[in-house]
Amino acid sequence: MAKTKRREILRSLGMMGGGVLLGAGARSLGAEGAGPATPAPAWHYRKLDPARVAERVYRIFPEGGCMYALVGGIVQSLAETEGEPYRSFPLAMMRYGEGGVGGWASICGVVNGAGAVVGLFYGDRPKEEREALINEFNSWYEATALPQYQPAKPEWAPTVPASTAQSVLCHQSVSRWCEVSEKTAFSMEKKERCRRLTVDGVLKIVGILNRALEGGKPAAALAPAVQACTACHGSKGRGDAMGKMSCAPCHKLPDPHP
Amino acid sequence: MAKTKRREILRSLGMMGGGVLLGAGARSLGAEGAGPATPAPAWHYRKLDPARVAERVYRIFPEGGCMYALVGGIVQSLAETEGEPYRSFPLAMMRYGEGGVGGWASICGVVNGAGAVVGLFYGDRPKEEREALINEFNSWYEATALPQYQPAKPEWAPTVPASTAQSVLCHQSVSRWCEVSEKTAFSMEKKERCRRLTVDGVLKIVGILNRALEGGKPAAALAPAVQACTACHGSKGRGDAMGKMSCAPCHKLPDPHP
Numbered sequence: 001m002a003k004t005k006r007r008e009i010l011r012s013l014g015m016m017g018g019g020v021l022l023g024a025g026a027r028s029l030g031a032e033g034a035g036p037a038t039p040a041p042a043w044h045y046r047k048l049d050p051a052r053v054a055e056r057v058y059r060i061f062p063e064g065g066c067m068y069a070l071v072g073g074i075v076q077s078l079a080e081t082e083g084e085p086y087r088s089f090p091l092a093m094m095r096y097g098e099g100g101v102g103g104w105a106s107i108c109g110v111v112n113g114a115g116a117v118v119g120l121f122y123g124d125r126p127k128e129e130r131e132a133l134i135n136e137f138n139s140w141y142e143a144t145a146l147p148q149y150q151p152a153k154p155e156w157a158p159t160v161p162a163s164t165a166q167s168v169l170c171h172q173s174v175s176r177w178c179e180v181s182e183k184t185a186f187s188m189e190k191k192e193r194c195r196r197l198t199v200d201g202v203l204k205i206v207g208i209l210n211r212a213l214e215g216g217k218p219a220a221a222l223a224p225a226v227q228a229c230t231a232c233h234g235s236k237g238r239g240d241a242m243g244k245m246s247c248a249p250c251h252k253l254p255d256p257h258p
Numbered sequence: 259m260a261k262t263k264r265r266e267i268l269r270s271l272g273m274m275g276g277g278v279l280l281g282a283g284a285r286s287l288g289a290e291g292a293g294p295a296t297p298a299p300a301w302h303y304r305k306l307d308p309a310r311v312a313e314r315v316y317r318i319f320p321e322g323g324c325m326y327a328l329v330g331g332i333v334q335s336l337a338e339t340e341g342e343p344y345r346s347f348p349l350a351m352m353r354y355g356e357g358g359v360g361g362w363a364s365i366c367g368v369v370n371g372a373g374a375v376v377g378l379f380y381g382d383r384p385k386e387e388r389e390a391l392i393n394e395f396n397s398w399y400e401a402t403a404l405p406q407y408q409p410a411k412p413e414w415a416p417t418v419p420a421s422t423a424q425s426v427l428c429h430q431s432v433s434r435w436c437e438v439s440e441k442t443a444f445s446m447e448k449k450e451r452c453r454r455l456t457v458d459g460v461l462k463i464v465g466i467l468n469r470a471l472e473g474g475k476p477a478a479a480l481a482p483a484v485q486a487c488t489a490c491h492g493s494k495g496r497g498d499a500m501g502k503m504s505c506a507p508c509h510k511l512p513d514p515h516p
Contacts, residue, residue, distance in 0.1 A: 243363025
């Protein structure tokens with residue numbers, strides 16, 4: 001077989017190695033270097049049925065926790081109808097987000113998972129588009145009494161009190177729930193709470209993505225209290241504080257406050 | 259060509275579609291449903307040269323920020339030598355981690371990226387293995403004066419003061435640096451600081467992964483202060499606090515403390 005012919009066949013089979021055939025399809029691995037020889041798969045969102053995704057998320061939660069279940073609910077649903085590239089998504093990776101990243105209770109895995117999903121479908125779009133979607137999700141998470149989802153057959157606890165996290169951080173979200181429920185952070189009720197909250201999260205992000213797909217605008221504003229703080233401390237003020245998280249859970253205003 | 263033979267060849271080439279050959283290789287999408295028809299690619303870590311990865315991370319940082327650059331430094335390096343599945347990794351997704359997830363300043367993207375890398379290579383291993391690696395990385399991040407990396411040709415600022423974050427959270431990490439440097443969170447010095455810190459992070463996680471590959475044990479213990487708090491408040495005590503983050507930046511002990 002002629003060498004050129006063989007290269008063409010290998011290319012068509014995606015088997016050409018070694019960085020030789022850098023070309024147009026370098027989306028997966030960024031703009032330069034180590035670009036894929038084959039055109040990288042496109043990760044396009046397709047409209048999903050929230051109810052079906054919700055059932056899946058509740059079901060797969062025990063396999064890998066919050067971030068895994070939220071991302072898996074979406075990616076597995078798309079794999080079922082669309083095939084690749086969703087079938088090859090490295091979903092097991094998302095287990096790292098459990099317990100606020102390796103049990104550190106930093107960012108809630110539901111929030112981290114929703115962010116990752118936005119990244120997956122909007123990774124090549126302008127940063128402002130990603131941030132608008134994440135802003136809407138995170139503002140909802142901070143201010144909403146959760147969980148709300150009621151599984152058909154609750155597996156770990158029959159009833160779960162709802163609480164408002166006031167924060168996107170796992171530690172604060174769980175601590176607030178412990179105060180309200182008077183249960184420990186290691187109880188079966190808490191595990192059931194996080195399982196249901198993950199379903200609430202996927203319902204929210206699927207709603208946001210479905211609306212965005214149809215050209216709808218994200219709900220714009222951050223919480224008024226956060227806007228008030230960042231007006232002076234953010235990039236247009238003193239510039240000594242970065243972020244959009246609710247300030248009040250950690251900061252008390254000095255009295256008098258300038 | 260006999261049908262069986264053809265199926266074998268297609269299977270070996272990873273070209274069998276349509277949900278027919280569900281089998282042993284369902285790793286990418288979890289244990290049930292929507293399993294890949296083709297054997298899922300295995301995401302195995304291979305030993306990397308820290309110096310080469312470091313150069314790449316500094317270079318690609320402007321393409322997508324902290325989490326993107328850390329994960330990209332590792333995945334692009336593996337794509338260069340190993341080909342698939344690294345070439346098809348959805349790296350653009352990782353742009354969501356910039357600025358502590360969509361600019362919210364929650365978890366630092368370097369910490370989130372290191373966790374994601376651990377998830378990618380240890381996603382199918384017992385949770386304890388992931389947590390040991392993440393514990394080592396995060397404890398180092400909290401307690402180490404960063405950045406330390408000195409680029410050959412600094413692009414955004416010639417010199418950058420180092421500070422100890424005392425936290426894995428972006429907001430606290432950046433605020434601490436602003437105090438020490440007397441620069442704003444929106445200055446070019448701060449951007450250069452985060453760029454160099456991302457290189458420090460990839461050097462640390464590559465060192466951890468290289469050692470783990472050779473059978474070395476992760477450095478075990480959490481910070482003594484965190485152990486002291488969780489002894490009473492964690493799962494073996496009152497159970498009213500979950501997590502491993504340093505407590506002191508947000509909590510002052512009541513006086514007297516029981």
